Amino acid sequence: MIRLSIPLRQALSRLSLPVLIALAFGTMLLGKADALLAERARMVLADALAPIWATLQQPVASVRGAVQEAEFLLNLRAENAQLREENERLRRWQATALALEAENVVLQRQLRFVPEAAPAFQTVRVVADGGGIYARAVLLGIRPNHGVRKGQIALDERGLVGRVTEVGLRSARVLLATDMNSRIPVVLEGSRARAMMVGTNGARPRLQHWPEGSAPEDGERIVTSAEAGAFPAGLPVGIVRRSEGGAPEVELFARLDRLDVVRLFDYGLGGILPPEAVARPEPRPRR
Structure with a gap:
């Protein structure tokens, strides 16, 4: 493995920024000089990257679906607990209503209650x-x-x-x-x-x-x-x-x-x- 001396590495690091700026300006000038060529270059790059993006999106979509499924199950569990509590409360109210209805029937019999006609x-x-x-x-x-x-x-x-x-x-x-x-x-x-x-x-x-x-x-x-x-x-x-x-x-x-x-x-x-x-x-x- 070739090891560069410290002065050489410093010189390369100093040259990297101007080189990158020059490449960027060159790309811009090339795009302005030949728009069709720049468009073709972008499409070639997009065609090359599209399969990679499609491959990467599959596990991401799977993870997202799993997270949504977990959230749905948690919400369903909380809703189920709430419905059980409401059902129990309604059962207590039903029992109270039935008891009051039975008591009302007894009282009406004792008072010889005559219901009003509609x-x-x-x-x-x-x-x-x-x-x-x-x-x-x-x-x-x-x-x-x-x-x-x-x-x-x-x-x-x-x-x-x-x-x-x-x-x-x-x-x-x-x-x-x-x-x-x-x-x-x-x-x-x-x-x-x-x-x-x-x-x-x-x-x-x-x-x-x-x-x-x-x-x-x-x-x-x-x-x-x-x-x-x-x-x-x-x-x-x-x-x-x-x-x-x-x-x-x-x-x-x-x-x-x-x-x-x-x-x-x-x-x-x-x-x-x-x-x-x-x-x-x-x-x-x-x-």
């Missing part, structure tokens, strides 16, 4: 804005011998819409829950406190007259109360939302701005209060 209803199409003495009402098109009467409850597929206040031969008017004449007794589901939902002619009615110490909480569900016999208990109404001033309002479940059809339910309420006590007409404000 209310009769009919589906009716909304034909127009009701107008008349109410600011927020809709007019329904009904057929002759319809069986619609004052006081029936109107609902859409989401929740409470309002109550029938006027009935004609081929039409009926429903006072919406947002009208300023609307007064609906409700229950706060969280605290079970009673309150009164009052229409404002806006999109959200207000809540009033709740018991002291049971202020409505934001996000709390609202259902109807059977107090005064005007409405059945438990009909879905909406959710409590706070206004900018902090007043509790109700975001209704029903889409009153998109009413095409409503269902009129006859709950057979004799009604301790007449409809006029819950919907007392007031002069319609000018728009």
Whole structure:
């Protein structure tokens, strides 16, 4: 093996940088002088390296696939453990529900409980804005011998819409829950406190007259109360939302701005209060 002396090696190292720079400039000049020749040289180099790259990519792809498979198995194991935990929790809830159902049956037998019959209803199409003495009402098109009467409850597929206040031969008017004449007794589901939902002619009615110490909480569900016999208990109404001033309002479940059809339910309420006590007409404000 030939060993170069230290001065010779230093001289070669000093010459290597200028030589490389000269080769680079020569390649650039060659490429500018003959672009076709440079392109052919690049393609020859690419053709020579392509099989090598293809060969090297196979083990890399295999390693990548193995890593992804391992990650998938780890995620699958974690998901399986989570599903087992949820399944166990659901089994406990099922056992609790079955126990409560059995207890409910026993209590109903002891109290000689008579279940309420399912209310009769009919589906009716909304034909127009009701107008008349109410600011927020809709007019329904009904057929002759319809069986619609004052006081029936109107609902859409989401929740409470309002109550029938006027009935004609081929039409009926429903006072919406947002009208300023609307007064609906409700229950706060969280605290079970009673309150009164009052229409404002806006999109959200207000809540009033709740018991002291049971202020409505934001996000709390609202259902109807059977107090005064005007409405059945438990009909879905909406959710409590706070206004900018902090007043509790109700975001209704029903889409009153998109009413095409409503269902009129006859709950057979004799009604301790007449409809006029819950919907007392007031002069319609000018728009």
